[in-house]
Amino acid sequence: MNFEPERLGQSRSDLAEALRSLRKRAGKTQSWLARRCNMSQTRVSNMESGKLTPVIVDVELILEALGTDDPAASQILEMVRTANTEWQDHWSSRRRGLDKKQNELARIETVTTEFRFFLLSAITGLLATPDYVRASLAGTPGDQSKTIAKKLERQSVLHDSSKSFTFLLTEQAVRWPLLSPLAMAVQLDRLASVSRIPHVRLGVIPLAGHISEMPLSTFTLYDRRLATVETGTGVLVLRDHRDVNTYREDFERYESYAVFGDECRELLDEWSRVFTRQHQ
Incomplete structure (x- = not known):
């Protein structure tokens, strides 16, 4: 994976927006997602607003709960890696x-x-x-x-x-x-x-x-x-x-x-x- 230093900060907001859009397309609420992933609704909200950078385990749980297909899941997982850099x-x-x-x-x-x-x-x-x-x-x-x-x-x-x-x-x-x-x-x-x-x-x-x-x-x-x-x-x-x-x-x-x-x-x-x- 190639890292572009000038993109690393922006990637956090991109990831937050992608997670928020993914949940909304699935027609699920933050509370539902939090229960399925065994995390607090506040944590989900903070990840979707960009206040908290999620670790890859968080995102893997979210993708599994929402039933995200492989191409979209792979793209988001790469975004997580960049956001954590x-x-x-x-x-x-x-x-x-x-x-x-x-x-x-x-x-x-x-x-x-x-x-x-x-x-x-x-x-x-x-x-x-x-x-x-x-x-x-x-x-x-x-x-x-x-x-x-x-x-x-x-x-x-x-x-x-x-x-x-x-x-x-x-x-x-x-x-x-x-x-x-x-x-x-x-x-x-x-x-x-x-x-x-x-x-x-x-x-x-x-x-x-x-x-x-x-x-x-x-x-x-x-x-x-x-x-x-x-x-x-x-x-x-x-x-x-x-x-x-x-x-x-x-x-x-x-x-x-x-x-x-x-x-x-x-x-x-x-x-x-x-x-x-x-x-x-």
């Missing part, structure tokens, strides 16, 4: 203020219990030292002090024992020399330290041996309900369960190539010593 480009985020983006992430982290991070080319803010955070924002115009402070503040979520975290980093992500050698050694020592938190699994995928596939993007999974995929110009936010499950499956395959625990910390220590020697 959001594009956040970097330029808009910068105009709003990157510190506000950090607030949005903090809210997502508050309601999430299981996190999975696949880090292809860089270390994520939750694992970064202050120097690494500053360097990652160096090319962004304006005063980034608020954003840096909020990024570091968000790291406290790692100590919430009610949550679980799995971080997968490629060797490239770990060793990319964004900082001076000594500062990179400190960053790798932080990774090793975080890996000892009981509810955190931190693994590294070494550039050794044979890996039969090639990852294309950094992505994050929040429980089973949300996936974010990073590109060079923005972030794709996916809520359709098919998209989220696809990335969960990708994550599980990549996880099989990673090393964890003492073996991971031995690699981190080895690479840290390489940076230290470069400093001397």
Whole structure:
């Protein structure tokens, strides 16, 4: 399926109108549909008015209740997938203020219990030292002090024992020399330290041996309900369960190539010593 970023917002209203028209053509009331789908009449009303973006399960129940034929059902299901997709480009985020983006992430982290991070080319803010955070924002115009402070503040979520975290980093992500050698050694020592938190699994995928596939993007999974995929110009936010499950499956395959625990910390220590020697 092709996503057109400029159409994603409009697709929600298109979907609402399609669901409303479908019910009316079937000659059914919102109350009837709500009873058949085991949901509240308010939920049906909110979906038809565009106040609520339905998940695909909601729409599948509605299509079945109304006896919608295959061509029309397929079209509406594609609309649901698009409506559950959001594009956040970097330029808009910068105009709003990157510190506000950090607030949005903090809210997502508050309601999430299981996190999975696949880090292809860089270390994520939750694992970064202050120097690494500053360097990652160096090319962004304006005063980034608020954003840096909020990024570091968000790291406290790692100590919430009610949550679980799995971080997968490629060797490239770990060793990319964004900082001076000594500062990179400190960053790798932080990774090793975080890996000892009981509810955190931190693994590294070494550039050794044979890996039969090639990852294309950094992505994050929040429980089973949300996936974010990073590109060079923005972030794709996916809520359709098919998209989220696809990335969960990708994550599980990549996880099989990673090393964890003492073996991971031995690699981190080895690479840290390489940076230290470069400093001397």
